[in-house]
Amino acid sequence: MNERPITDWLPLTMKEVEKRGWDSVDVVIVSGDAYVDHPAFGTAVIGRIIESEGFRVAVVAQPNWKDDLRDFKKFGKPNYFFGVTAGCMDSMVNHYTANRRLRSTDAYTPGGQSGFRPDYATITYTKILKELYPDVPVLIGGIEASLRRVTHYDYWKDKLMPGILKDSGADILVYGMGEQPLRDMLKLVRKGVPFSSLKTIPQTAFLQSVEEELPKNKNWDTIALASHEECLADKLKYAANFKIVEVESNKLNARRITQDIGNERLVINPPYKTMTEKEMDQSFDLPYTRFPHPKYKKRGAIPAYEMIKFSINMHRGCFGGCSFCTISAHQGKFISSRSQKSILKEVEQVVNDPTFKGYISDLGGPSANMYGMKGKDESICERCSSPSCIHPVICNNLDTSHSSMTELYRKVDAHPKVKKAFIGSGIRYDLLVDDFNKNNEDGNHDEYIEQVVTRHVSGRLKVAPEHTSDATLRVMRKPSFRYFHKFKEKYDEISAKNGLSQQLIPYFISxxxxxxxxxxxxxxxxxxxxxxxxxxxxxxTPTPMTVATVIYYSGVHPYTLKPVFTPKTKEEKQNQHRFFFWYKKENHGWIRNRLTQAKRPELLDKLLGSESNPDTTVARSKPKWLEERRKNERSKKRKR
Incomplete structure (x- = not known):
């Protein structure tokens, strides 16, 4: 780490506050993550935005919530408000596996140690702050608050929970990526506007009495959800609610949403329009040190930071709308892209890190190849209510050109200090298959694939077909597996042409x-x-605010209200897992019995047949051209 003044970081202690010459703090951020001053970490982004608006901000990172509350009191009462986030992950996903087993590590803590944040961290932190400082407003945000903003199913408690404002007691919730609402809120509170009057800011939520009149906004229509109590009594109403929330969260002209919870009314204002390139640059170009706070030096590396230390995020959002994924629910379906200038400026920062060895670990985003993609005619997007731009087919209005990405990759490649820039984010391979993506007007898909395969793969290229069953893929909002076959053919062809042996790694969900x-x-x-x-x-793993989770709990698809089978018992889940690992000898007997009972001899023959010994099967994908080349090489050696 560079030796630099402690004042380059946002203060974590009162000594650091005093070194800045402050006699008090305006805003205190409480986070479930260790403080890493890098644009990939939400606490740093929010803290730097508050700072850029002229406020004095300090951070309480991973406070002791169990038996000593002095961490919450170390900065005293802030002049304006507390900001609370569970961190970069929902605390329950962070803590538990899909089998509800406690994880032994935490990637957002020094040394990867677990136990430094509570379950339901947003609720826990907010309750403590409200007890200590009942008259100070608390603003909650981050992915945990964002995805739990309405009645939601909690997999770990196995029950419906009300919107998180109810259980936490917070004053206001900011959902999604919070830069836009936060900047507007800061400008108003600076002028002396009380928190109780910040009820017309988009992308926020709050509670009020059911008798109270809704704040007036002539541009917003309002739609009411079934109440929390109705959802508890009727799973179908809960499922129907979700469709409304998802549609309104992904519309450019969305409605305000309300939901009654007892004698209170949850009010969710519609989101802001997608961040512009200028706004994205403004957020990423803030004066981050790009390092963890020096206090963690003796406690060990922070795994999540080590993973992204030399990566560059080019855009946000995802228009895939996969039914198991929370990215579009939090970041939105419309893509917000940075300018090339901003990205190349960050490349310069990365290569000048004294520990940089020449390798950028990732040039990407939620999906690596969506940078710069948007609707050709925005008026069509404004009328659209579809949660996905590419399911069941690619929208004719979507510009899917990969030319700007190819150009950017080449500019990064040309940097004298960059030996190689990898694409570590998952690639949407379906956007690169002409049979599926007919919007390839400039014919650059093959050029992009060749650039990636020949220059940006670190031995493995990750893609996520997720399943092979068309019926399951329709529920997932993913394309048919036949397009993966077509992509693999193209990948193998380019590899053969360039004499490369690089694995294609597909990911699946059971x-x-x-x-x-x-x-x-x-x-x-x-x-x-x-x-x-x-x-x-x-x-x-069922997580709040996804189609798949609604199906898991309610048993029906929220868009049709028709039943969908869902494996839920431990036995059902284990059985599906066993098929995946067909090559393990301990599964062979069970597979034979299961497929014999199901009268599927053709599947039994394909899976086991005469190859029941796992040592005789292919370990990884080996294209035919590679096998043929190795065969010829062995033949030449024998002749010599």
């Missing part, structure tokens, strides 16, 4: 709503036939 046991058997057989011995499968 136990997803809509997935039957035999669907997993088919997945195992089809991927084996392609030459894959799969190493990783993600067991579906």
């Amino acid at each position: 136990s997803h709503p809509g997935c039957e046991e035999q669907d997993m058997a088919n997945l195992a057989a089809e991927t084996k036939d392609m030459g894959f011995r799969l190493e990783q499968v993600q067991d579906f």
Whole structure:
């Protein structure tokens, strides 16, 4: 780490406050993560924005909430408000596996140690602050608050919970990426406007009495959800609520949403328009040190930071709308892209880090290849209420050109200090298959793939077909698996032309709503036939604010209210997992019995047959051209 003044970081202690010559703090941010002053960490972004608006801000990172509350009191009463976030992850996802087992590590804590944040961190922190400083407003945000803003199913308690404002007692909630609402709020409170009057700022939520009149805004229509109590009594009403919330969260001209909770009314204002390039640059170009706070030096590395230390985020948002994913629910479906100038400026910062060895770990975003993509005609987007721009087909209005990304990759490649810039984010391969993406007007998809395969793969290229069953994929809002076959053909062809041996690594999900046991058997057989011995499968974890979670709890699809099968028991989940690992000897007997009972001899023959010994099967994807080349090389050696 560079030796630099402690005042380069936002203060974590009163000594650091005093070194800045402050006699008090305007805003205190309380976070479940360790403080890393890098644009990939929400606490740093929010803190730097508050600072840029002329406020004195300090950070309380991972406070002791158990038996000593002095961490919450060390800066005293802030002049304006407390800001609370659970961190970069929902605290329950951070703490527990899909099987509800406690994780032994925490990637956002020095040394990867667990136990430095509570369950339901946003609620816990806010309650403590309200007890200590009842007259100081508390603003909550981050992914945990954002995705729990309405009645939601909590997998770990196995029940519906009300919007998080009810349980936490916070004054205002900012949902989504918070830069726009935060800047407007700061300007108003600076003028002396009380928090109780900040009820017409977009992308915020608050509670009020059911008798109280809604704040007036002539541009907003309002739609009411079924109440929390109605959702508790009727799962179908809960499911129907979700469709409204998802649609309104992803519309450019959204309505205000209300939901009654007892004698209170939750009010959710519509979101801001998508951040412009200028606004994105403004957020990423703030004076981050790009390092963890020096206090963590003796406690060990922060794994999440080490992973992204030399990565560059080019954009936000995802128009995929996958039913198991929270990215579009939090970041929005419309893409917010940075300018090339801002990205190249960050490249310069990265390469000048004294520990940089020449390798950028990722040039990407939520999906690596959505940078710069948007609707050709914004008026069409304004009328759109679809949660996905590419499911079930790609919207004709979506500009899917990859030319700006290819150009940017080449500029980064040309930097004399960059040996290689990898694409570590997942690539939406379906956008690169002409049979699926017919919007390839400039014909640059193959050029992009070739650039990625020949210059930006670190031995493995990750893609996420997620399943092979078309029925399951429809529930997932993912394209047919046949497009993965087509992409793999193109990938192998480019690899062969350039003499490269780089693995294509597909990711899959088991136990997803809509997935039957035999669907997993088919997945195992089809991927084996392609030459894959799969190493990783993600067991579906229900998380708030996703279609798949609504199906898991309610048993119906929120858009049709028709039943969808969902594996829920421990046995059902284990059975699906076993098919995935067909090559393990301990699973062979069980697979034989299961497929014999199901009268699926063709699947049994494909999976086991005469190759029941896992040592005889292909370990990873090996294209035919590579096998042929190695065969020829062995033949030449024998002749010599």
